Amino acid sequence: GIQVEQSPPDLILQEGANSTLRCNFSDSVNNLQWFHQNPWGQLINLFYIPSGTKQNGRLSATTVATERYSLLYISSSQTTDSGVYFCAVEEISGGYNKLIFGAGTRLAVHP
């Protein structure tokens, strides 16, 4: 199956700093999604991004499918950005799309 690797595994930022999270995947995928898991465990979909670039406020994401990676940019980080960021890629399995998650990047933003 597809392997998904995220880096860095842990990241500590001072409020206001910018950061880039990376997701590498081992094979061609139909799609890619970025999620944020808050400290209470809730997973929120940030981006649905098979290719190209999308922006939502202080967050933006770029996927280069031909080179098998995606980047999540966080600008002017806030303490509420803390949590775990997951990249998940879709592979076709038995005719259906199956979402495979990476191990995540744990982000702590300090005031």
Add this chain to the structure above:
Amino acid sequence: EAEVAQSPRYKITEKSQAVAFWCDPISGHATLYWYRQILGQGPELLVQFQDESVVDDSQLPKDRSSAERLKGVDSTLKIQPAELGDSAMYLCASSLVSGNTIYFGEGSWLTVV
């Protein structure tokens, strides 16, 4: 805004007992997923439904677990007997169809003692 509902939020059970989790997906979503997330790891797919049919249950320990989605709406995940290694968060998610944006519920935390 429509949400995926799950219950219970927290469950503590003794080893060898039975436990069940319930999920109500967003109305109209044909695809329903159950994931297990062990602390410090990413979610792992246990079972995926397309309407009422199971399309993937390759990671579900079928000797002790079962999942059903009667009438293609809400779903129940059952574990019996529970083992210490089952301690994890169980996440339900849904999407309009397979391959679309996926929405997660708040999760059910299971502790087996």
